[in-house]
Structure formats: C-alpha cells, structure tokens
Amino acid sequence: MTRKQVHLAAHFPGVNNTTVWTDPRSGSQIDFASFVHLARTAERGTFDFFFLAEGLRLRELKGRIHDLDVVGRPEALTVLSALAAVTDRLGLAGTVNATFNEPYELARRLSTLDHLSEGRAAWNVVTTSDAFTGENFRRGGYLDRADRYERAAEFVRLSRELWDSWSPDAVAADPAAGTFVRPGGIGTVEHRGRHFSVEGRFTLPRSPQGRPVVIQAGDSDEGREFAAANADVIFTPHGGLEDGKRFYADVKRRLAKYGREPHQLKIMPGVTFALGDTDEEAAENAARIRRQQVGPQTAIAFLEQVWGRDMSAYDPEGPLPEVEPDLSEGVSQGRVPIKDRAAVAAKWRALAEEKGLSIRELVIEVTGRQTFIGTPESVARLIDEHVQADAADGFILVPHLTPGGLDDFVDRVVPLLRERGAFRTHYTGTTLREHLELA
Amino acid sequence: MTLHLAVALDGAGWHPAAWRESSPDVFSARHWAALVAEAERGLLDFVTIEDALGLQSTLPDASDDRTDQVRGRFDAVLLASRLAPLTSRIGLVPTATVTHTEPFHVAIGIATLDHVSGGRAGWRPQVSPRASEARHFGRREFPPLDRLLDRLLDRPGGEDLSADPHLRDLFAEAADAVEVARRLWDSWEDDAEIRDTATGRFIDRDKLHYIDFAGPFFSVKGPSITPRPPQGQPVVTVLAHARLPYEFAASSADVVYVTPHSAEQARAIVEKVRGLSDKVKIFADLLVLLGEDAARRKARLDELDGAELVSDAAIFTGTPGELADVLLDWRRAGIEGFRLRPGAVPHDLEQVTRGLTAELRARGAFRHAYEAATLRGLLGLPRPAGRYAEVR
Numbered sequence: 009m010t011r012k013q014v015h016l017a018a019h020f021p022g023v024n025n026t027t028v029w030t031d032p033r034s035g036s037q038i039d040f041a042s043f044v045h046l047a048r049t050a051e052r053g054t055f056d057f058f059f060l061a062e063g064l065r066l067r068e069l070k071g072r073i074h075d076l077d078v079v080g081r082p083e084a085l086t087v088l089s090a091l092a093a094v095t096d097r098l099g100l101a102g103t104v105n106a107t108f109n110e111p112y113e114l115a116r117r118l119s120t121l122d123h124l125s126e127g128r129a130a131w132n133v134v135t136t137s138d139a140f141t142g143e144n145f146r147r148g149g150y151l152d153r154a155d156r157y158e159r160a161a162e163f164v165r166l167s168r169e170l171w172d173s174w175s176p177d178a179v180a181a182d183p184a185a186g187t188f189v190r191p192g193g194i195g196t197v198e199h200r201g202r203h204f205s206v207e208g209r210f211t212l213p214r215s216p217q218g219r220p221v222v223i224q225a226g227d228s229d230e231g232r233e234f235a236a237a238n239a240d241v242i243f244t245p246h247g248g249l250e251d252g253k254r255f256y257a258d259v260k261r262r263l264a265k266y267g268r269e270p271h272q273l274k275i276m277p278g279v280t281f282a283l284g285d286t287d288e289e290a291a292e293n294a295a296r297i298r299r300q301q302v303g304p305q306t307a308i309a310f311l312e313q314v315w316g317r318d319m320s321a322y323d324p325e326g327p328l329p330e331v332e333p334d335l336s337e338g339v340s341q342g343r344v345p346i347k348d349r350a351a352v353a354a355k356w357r358a359l360a361e362e363k364g365l366s367i368r369e370l371v372i373e374v375t376g377r378q379t380f381i382g383t384p385e386s387v388a389r390l391i392d393e394h395v396q397a398d399a400a401d402g403f404i405l406v407p408h409l410t411p412g413g414l415d416d417f418v419d420r421v422v423p424l425l426r427e428r429g430a431f432r433t434h435y436t437g438t439t440l441r442e443h444l445e446l447a
Numbered sequence: 448m449t450l451h452l453a454v455a456l457d458g459a460g461w462h463p464a465a466w467r468e469s470s471p472d473v474f475s476a477r478h479w480a481a482l483v484a485e486a487e488r489g490l491l492d493f494v495t496i497e498d499a500l501g502l503q504s505t506l507p508d509a510s511d512d513r514t515d516q517v518r519g520r521f522d523a524v525l526l527a528s529r530l531a532p533l534t535s536r537i538g539l540v541p542t543a544t545v546t547h548t549e550p551f552h553v554a555i556g557i558a559t560l561d562h563v564s565g566g567r568a569g570w571r572p573q574v575s576p577r578a579s580e581a582r583h584f585g586r587r588e589f590p591p592l593d594r595l596l597d598r599l600l601d602r603p604g605g606e607d608l609s610a611d612p613h614l615r616d617l618f619a620e621a622a623d624a625v626e627v628a629r630r631l632w633d634s635w636e637d638d639a640e641i642r643d644t645a646t647g648r649f650i651d652r653d654k655l656h657y658i659d660f661a662g663p664f665f666s667v668k669g670p671s672i673t674p675r676p677p678q679g680q681p682v683v684t685v686l687a688h689a690r691l692p693y694e695f696a697a698s699s700a701d702v703v704y705v706t707p708h709s710a711e712q713a714r715a716i717v718e719k720v721r722g723l724s725d726k727v728k729i730f731a732d733l734l735v736l737l738g739e740d741a742a743r744r745k746a747r748l749d750e751l752d753g754a755e756l757v758s759d760a761a762i763f764t765g766t767p768g769e770l771a772d773v774l775l776d777w778r779r780a781g782i783e784g785f786r787l788r789p790g791a792v793p794h795d796l797e798q799v800t801r802g803l804t805a806e807l808r809a810r811g812a813f814r815h816a817y818e819a820a821t822l823r824g825l826l827g828l829p830r831p832a833g834r835y836a837e838v839r
Contacts, residue, residue, distance in 0.1 A: 030644045038674050040532070040563045064551070066655065066670060073652040073670075080640070080650075080674040082559035083552065089525040090563040092476070093532040112583040113500065113548060120522040124476045124529045144551045146665035179474065179519070183467040186515045186751065194502070194518065196510075205585030209502045209510055211520050213474055305647035 015402025018050035045411035053418035057099025067342035092125035099440030101130035127216030127439030236262035252399030279379035388424035451784025465791035489800025493538025498523035538822030540569030545624035554628035561676035566821035569682035634670035697723035717781035736790035737798030767802030
C-alpha cells in the first residue's frame, strides 16, 4: 500500500510580525527577484503550490498606518502571472477578495492565469465585512457574515458557469475549413441570482484545468460549510495534532452532504517552523526568531490592540501595568478583530503574574510559537505523522524571512520526507489539480 | 531624432482573416512570447496588448455568432506580466477597461507590472460603452451603442460626441480612474521604506499618503498597498478619435494614439490636440500589411473574410521603404511616434522589426540600440516627482 502523500505549499512572507525584516538576511518584499527566489526554491522542493496573501488596505493602529511590520505588496495575480514564466510545474495560488470584485472580470483573470501557466492557477477565496477596506472601492460598504459567504458561494458558482461556458472543443482553429470556433461552441451564460445578474458570453476557452483550484481560508462554521460545498483546498490555522484531527474530521464529514468524497478537499494548515542541528539548537533558533518577531515596539502594539488604548508610555521590558483595558472601541483597523478583549486581558494578566513575565515576554508567550521546531529529522517526522494521523493532508509553510526563508527546509527537510516515502521526488503531473490528486 | 515605434498586438493580427495565414495558437503563452521577443529584437519602444470585457464581434453591441474569426482574449495585464520576465528592454502596455472595474485593482495591477518588469509598464485605459458588456456585470443599464459607435468610428474629429451624456459620463469616469491611479502610484513616497531597527519602524508613515479621492463614480481612500512603481508613474496611453477622447487624453495621458488617414488630417489632429495639451506625445495608429506582395496578400485575406478590411486607423499596404516615407511625412505634420497594427503576425510584425526599422535607420530616424532601461526613458518622459512629497 502506498503511503498517504504529504502536500506542501510555500506562503510568501506577509505583512504581519511573522515576517522578520530586522534580520540582515531580510530582502525586498516587492522586488520581483524575491518572488522568483521563493518560487524557484519551492519548485526545487517539488511543492504543490506557491501562495500569495492579500490585504487591500494598509493596517492601522490608533488611527495611524501601522509602521512596525513589513508594508507593501503587489497585486497577487499579476505577480503570479510573471512567475508562470520562470517556473514550470509549481502551482500558483493567489488570494483575491470576492467582496470587492465582479465574477465576470475575476473569472477571466483566473482563467487567463490558468492558460498562461498551463494549468497551475488557484484562487484563495476570501471575503471581508470590513467597511474600512471598502473605502478603497466603488463597491465599498460591507456585508454581514452570512451574506458574505452566500455572496462568495454565488460568486464561485457563477465563475464556474463562466469557466464551463465554452465547450471543451470549441476552438477548432482550422484554417483550411475556415473555422476558428465550432458553431455553438461558445455558450451563453444567463445567471440571475440574489447577488449577481450576468448575461453574455465569456471571453476565454476552457482553461487547462477546466476550473482553477479553489482554496478557502475561513474557520467559522459558515466558512467550513462553504469549503465543504465549494473548495478544493482549505487553508486552516489548525496546525496542532489534536485540534488538527478534530478540524479534519469535522470538515471531511461535511463533504458527503454535497456528494463529495473526502479526498476531494485537501486540508492544509498554515504552519511555521524553526530548524537546528540539534533539538537544543532548534529551540534556541525558535526563541531568537520569536524575539525578532516581537520587538519592543511590536510588544506594545499587541498590548494596545487588546487594551484598546495608548500604552506607548510603558516599558516593553517592564511589567504589565495596572491600567484596565478600554473596551469602548478598538484601536486596530484592517486586522481580524480580537473577540472579548476583557477576557483576553484577564488571561494575559494572570499569565504574566504567574510566570513573572515582562510585557514583551508575555506577548512572545501568547502569540504563535512556531508549529514545528526541531532537527530536520524530527520536523520531517512530525509533518509525516500529522498527515498519516489525519490531522492534515499537508501544510502551507510560512517562512519568517524573505526571500530565503524556505531554503533550509527544502535543502534539509524535503529530502527526508522523500526518504520516508511521504513526498514526491519529482512532479508526476503538470497541473496543480494533478499535484493535489484532485484531477 | 529617433522616431518612436510601437506595435499593437491582438490575436493573429488586425486583419480578421489573419489567423488563416499562419494559424497561430493565440491561447498559448508561446505565441505571445515569440511576438514580443521579435518586437524587442527590432528595438521597438513598446508593444500594446488589446483587451475588452466582452467577446470580439463584427456587430457594434452584440455577439455575431461568426465562427470564421478569432474569438477570445486573455486579460491583457496578466498577459503583459507573463511576458515581462522574458524581455528586458521593451515597454509593455496592456489595455485595461476602466468602466466596470475597480480603479484600485487596476492601479495596483499596473504598478505590479512596473515592479515585475523593472520600469517598463504602461497602460491603455479604455472605456466600455457597450450595453452588452454592461450586462456582464449587471450593475448598470447602458443604452444600445450602435448609433453612437457609428458616429465614433465614421467621423474622426467629430465634435458632436461630447454632447452625448452617456459617453460624457464614461470619459469623465475614465479621467477619474486615471487620476486615482496616478494618486495611488504617488501615495508612497520613493523613500517611504526606512527599515529603521532602532525605532522598530519598517516605514516612515509620514511618507505614505491618503489620496482621499471622491467623485461622482467612486471614492478611493488610499494609500496604495503597493510601493511606488520604479517609473514613479507608469506611462498612460489613450486611443482617441474625437474631441471628447482628445480631451481625456490631454488631461490624463502621456501618449495619445490618433487615427489620421493622411498627412493633412494628421496636421489638423495635431493642431487640435496641441490646443488642449502641449505635453502629451502624439502617436498615429496605422494598420499595416507589408512586403512586395502586400496588396495581393490583403486581397486574399479580404476574400477569405468575405469583406474588404475596414479600420478606424488608416490602412497601409506597401513595402517597408514606402511605409518609412509615409511615417517621415507624417512626422513633419507633428506626429512623434507610430503604433503599427500588423495585419497578420508574424509576417507583418517582422516586416516592421526587420524591414521598416532598417529603412528608418538608413534615413537616420531610428535607434541602433536601446538607450534607456525604462519605458519613460525610451520615450524621453521624465520620472515624475511624487505629488505628495513636497506637501510636508
């Protein structure tokens, strides 16, 4: 029996404090060379796909643009299209908001990327209820949570109608017969829905994958249901073994309702990692990276998001002050809001007192430690074990450095995953659907 | 003085029967890569890539069900980006519609193309007046275009277009979209990224600016999510046939493509445009079928298509040498560059890149090597200072 295969994706470092820019090895977040480096590294490691996040408004804290993290990124699909020219097999996944786009235009762009990459395009569908982000768009405003998913589901259904609207053999391109398109080959789409009303013909033939891969990244009940109904891949925050197994079972169980098989939705948590030659060295590296990720000013900024007030007068290396949180309104814009700030503050205070932590130590303690820490051997084993135990079908790796943050993983961990028989030694297919065993 | 030369790429070429001559796979990246490589070998300033938010048709505002012509097009911005890593000097100018799209997305797409290409991006903003295209979005009702379009195409320089409220709105919206894009490109000062470890600040947020654009069609807060493009502002180009689009080009564009059919018309149009702007560079569009047997080729293609070729631009058939004479004649009328629409590729493209460029060089009117690394550089356009930089 063949071993269940691990799927891997490379997340280009983003615009939050996971990405360390103070390290001397940190390169440009916008030069195309950085994207090329990470994509080629991922392709050398025979990864399934390369992943780009999106944020359509710069984040703010206390009414000002947040200046402590990396800021600035490209339009995702445009940079992925350029990467299609310098890679051959790697899947190219872009996050594109369904709230601030129209299906006809976006379906066209995704189909174009699928054609130009010969079948490697993926769309990570996100939605926003954020009037703050909406201020950059003519279709601003916001939708409540239920409407967001309903609109996104209709968006995906309509995109698939458009992708399917040319018959597979529509393009004859037969100069002798004078037939470029076969009669009746280009169908008319007539969609009347609650959110969209679209009538006409699509401008592209069916793309190599037929339908680009759809990724979904929500975690709520609505998000899971949306993924079960519509997605090929789900990008989750559940990188742990036990919560991963619960999430995995929950989402796979939902598939039957939509007439789908468990293998038709791949579950890929986003994870971070720290490597070392020994377990001790790996732990030291992990701690050092965490301190880089939570600099003194960043520690205060985290505190301010929970406390809802200006905390800049306090020493980040000193104790948590006695001041109580201001629960009236948040100070942060453009991030996922923190639920129940009073409870979070109480928990943080208890932890700081129990362990005698400074503000910065506290923030390091309470914000995401690396998912996998260890020698290449132990990280390869952990990844394989998670996948074999049905806690995941694979992982989306989030390196902390641009652009070299995946070099060590590909050089040292990937060969061990291959030795375990858990990961491909070369690409056997040409399309992303084939890599993901979705075809 | 070098003449500026661009080619307009679209499918198999601009003759509707062009695909029957060479049968290219227009839905492959390879086809486009070969064309843009040829254009770069010819040291051309840039290529443009056509696009629209609807399928090609011989009817002004409806599908025509014809099966004997190329149907289908890629998103031009993504196609340009796909070509950027395969080229190093030539400008890449995709068309992107402004009517139904989000100005924010279009602006960051073009900015990204500029980053990816190292400063070789341009943009041809295009209005979409068709009711049939509006139905692809279902947000706005447009009147049928047929009669208006007849006026647009049949009367170059016609004055009555600006009286039509639908078209007036479309061009006003287009001007706003370009204004938003330029503000977004400027919204990051060039030195906004500071990476100051002492203070923990990655950017100097005083060098990032809200653009606070508010207009009748949309409002955009800003700043951009994308750092300032290498060219500061990518090159904006506009195709214009009449007073209303001339005004749009004069207020919004760095380059305008006009469509005179004679040196005399060229002179008249230049005078009109120069009355509106002394800055915009004026290019003339020509649809060209080139070679010793050009007339015979055109007749054959016309026969295959079942109709004589028509175009908004002048149609030229003849040798590259004869074309060079025409271009230099029109240059004396004030035309500074040309956007040539090859009748069929690769043939007519190669006639431009190999034949025409040699003829122009022999007359001392075309470059021998690329002399600049950015599209602005090739066109002799300065890199604009950010508008917000001096505010402080």
